[in-house]
Amino acid sequence: MRTYLIDHEQNEIVFDITKTLVHSSELVEYEFCAIEENKVIDRQTIFLRKLAGSFFVSTDGKQWGKLAKQDLPSRVVHVDSVFNVFRGYKPSGLSGAGAGELKTQMPGKVVKILVNEGDKVIKGQTMLILEAMKMENEIKCGIDGVVRKIHVKNGDTLESGVLMMEVEE
Amino acid sequence: MSELRFLPKEKKRVLISNRGEIAIRIAKACRELGHTAVGIWTDNEPAAKHLEFCDEWVRLPGKTNAETYLNIPAIIKLCKESKIDAVHPGYGFLAERTEFAEALEKEKIVFIGPNSNAVKLMGDKATSKVLAKSVGVPVIPGSAEAVPSVAEAIKISNDIGYPVLLKAVAGGGGRGQRACFSEGEIKDHFEAVQRESQSAFGNGDLLVEKLILDPHHIEVQVLGDKKGNVYHFFERECSVQRRNQKIIEEAPSPFIGDDEKLRQEICTTAVKLAQAVKYDSAGTVEFIMGADRKFYFLEMNTRIQVEHPITEEITGVDLIICMIQAAFGEELGIPDQEWIHRTGHAIECRICAEDPITMLPAPGLVTGFDTNFPQGIRFDHCVYKNLDVTPDFDPMVGKLIAKGIVRDIAIRKMRSALKGLYIEGLKTNIPLHKVIMEDQVFIDGNYTTTYIKEHKPQDRVKKTKKYSRFYKLLAGIEAKRMGM
Structure with a gap:
């Protein structure tokens, strides 16, 4: 079974489960491989044991590490990247925002819009101020261009991934 | 049956006008004293973790903080409906709002905090500086x-x-x-x-x-009662900050170190200021200390602070309980200042739902949570599997506190505890804390408030993708799918 891990910048890691061996109701052996550009670049056996209601994992069957109790997570985190987990399929329509599309990275409230439609803007210019978690975040432009469309107004409360502005090169 | 000392004479109904880990901490203290802990739930957090620790739950309608935790008339109304005797505000929200303390006073409801005059005098940074200056406390x-x-x-x-x-x-x-x-x-x-x-x-x-450059942020915990006694519980150093917000605190201050004379001086200065406003609760006097060891009064926080547990760990006092007892005019059980001692060293790491490198808030859903701590660890938190960290509230979800007989041992315990703290599904600053606990500048105790900016521990957070970590997480997902 193929699993895709995709973060919000569309970085993708692909994994295959190539073997599942059930030793007992408490012990399973899996073989995973990591795939890049259709080539297997890494392969590893993982043992999983259920002990006192928790899962423990091991690469050698000797040293065991605990996994945090989880249901079926749709996300996994690695340090500063959050990956969405897609098992068995790769989602379509997840195409990345162009450099000229300003999308919210986290939910927040529009405090102040600093540009108008038709304005000439430069890369790195602050376009609007978004308040999230009691902090003001300056949202900067990714390219040089002209503001084509502003989709939000002052005071709007936005979810994550909302298109706020479009800039034309 | 013989009677225990230091038990309240009357059972009171205490409303906790806060949420998260501090609401849990207060609820536990209320229960310990035999008071009824009344917890609030709001429409944007109906499954609030703190309710689990409260005896009674009341709804405060509304979806924004302005409609709920910051809404004085609504909270007063709730108090009257639920026959509340006292309110504990925790920190943040209404904890330092004179209007709130006064509104409660008017309704003859006890505000678990200092008298409203002290809140007023200290709540305004301008007047507090004038007052401090007038009683001989140095100011910037x-x-x-x-x-x-x-x-x-x-x-x-x-x-x-x-x-x-x-x-x-x-x-x-x-x-x-x-x-x-x-x-x-x-x-x-x-x-x-x-x-x-x-x-x-x-x-x-x-x-x-x-602005004092390369400063140390050092604060003194004070506690007063209604009889006019004010005690100090030594200092905390809170110089590890990002965006002027603390992320790691420790007690005692490694910068003051063995300089007992300086420690005595800063602590008695804090008591002097607290006495000047007839302080009668738990509070913190914050100072800024330059490289020349001169200190200036910054502000007084007339509330319980986030980092109060490290003081509790080194002195053995229960500050929340003392606050409640002081508010009801009861005996604190502290004979005099000399009776208060400190032993060992305590460190607190604030665990926040944020990117460990940019340190920006990163709300999300906690998909998994587990702990495996060594001896000497305390974790005050509101984390659970399926907790949805929303942008409505502060990104801090818990406080990891390590106590050791000396500083190095506290750091060792903190390293081990950080390895044993598993929060899955969203970004946290745990990887950053791990780097700081290994950083020589921190280990030497030789850091100022510019530490994060100048030494950039965030740049040393390891980003290398180890496939084995993903394999292990995916194995867990597969096992769940197989119904294990």
């Missing part, structure tokens, strides 16, 4: 009162010299302040800081003061 040069305009701010700054700090009169927790190194920077930031202050504290007034 700056504007005596709120600065009405950019022009005025620039005039004062030119007088006292750059760099200067723009800060909210009503601020706290490092929000609503900005360093300015030139006239131009004041022009750029004045409005933004005003806006931030208005939205965070409901008051956009700003102060200007001289």
Whole structure:
């Protein structure tokens, strides 16, 4: 079974489960491989044991590490990247925002819009101020261009991934 | 049956007008004393973790903080409906709002905190500085009162010299302040800081003061009662900060170190100030200390602070319980100042839902949670599997506290505890704390408030993708799918 891990910048890691061996109701052996550009670049056996209601994992069957109790997570985190987990399929329509599309990275409230439609803007210019978690975040432009469309107004409360502005090169 | 001392004479109904880990901490204290802990739930957090620790649950309708935890009339109404005897505000929200303390006083409801006059005198940074100066407590040069305009701010700054700090009169927790190194920077930031202050504290007034470079943030825990006694519980150093907000605190201060004379001086100065406002609860006097070991009064926080547990760990006192007892005019069980001792060293790491490198808030859903801690660890938190961390509230979800007989042992225990703290599904600053606990500058205890900015531990957070970590997580998912 193929699993895709995709973060919000569309970085993708692909994994295959190539073997599942059930030793007992408490012990399973899996073989995973990591795939890049259709080539297997890494392969590893993982043992999983259920002990006192928790899962423990091991690469050698000797040293065991605990996994945090989880249901079926749709996300996994690695340090500063959050990956969405897609098992068995790769989602379509997840195409990345162009450099000229300003999308919210986290939910927040529009405090102040600093540009108008038709304005000439430069890369790195602050376009609007978004308040999230009691902090003001300056949202900067990714390219040089002209503001084509502003989709939000002052005071709007936005979810994550909302298109706020479009800039034309 | 023999009677225990230090038990309340009467069972009271205590409303906790807060949420998260501090609401849990307060609820536990209420239960220990035999009082009824009444918890609040709001429409944007109906599954609040703290309710689990409260005896009674009441609904405060509304989806925004302005409608709920910051809504004085609504909370007063709730108190009357639920026959509340006392309110504990925790930290943040209404904890330092004079209007709230006064409104409760008017309704003959006990405010678990200092008298409203002390909140008023200390709540305004400008008047608190004037007062401190008048009783001989050293203060930083700056504007005596709120600065009405950019022009005025620039005039004062030119007088006292750059760099200067723009800060909210009503601020706290490092929000609503900005360093300015030139006239131009004041022009750029004045409005933004005003806006931030208005939205965070409901008051956009700003102060200007001289900025001390490479400073240590050192604060003293004080506790007063209704008989006029004020005690101190030694100092905490809170110099590891990002965006002027603390992320790691420790007690005692490694900068003061063995200098018992300096420690005595700063602690008695704090007591002197607290006595001047007839302080009668738990509070914190914050100082800024330069490299020359001279200290200046910064502000007094007239509430329980986030980092109070490290003081509890080294002195053995239960500050929340003392606060409740002090509010009801009861005996604290402290004979005198000399009776208060400290042993060992305690460190606190604030666990926040944020990117460990950019340190920006990263809300999300906790998909998994587990702990495996060594001896000497305390974790005050509100984390559970399926907790949805929303942008409505502070990103701090817990406080990891390590206590050891000496500082190095506390650091060792903290390293082990961080390895045993599993929070899955969203970004946390645990990887950053791990780096700091291994960093020589931190280990030497030789850091100032510029530590994060200058030593950049965040740049040493390891990003290398180890496939084996993903394999292990995926194995867990597969096992769940197989119904194990």
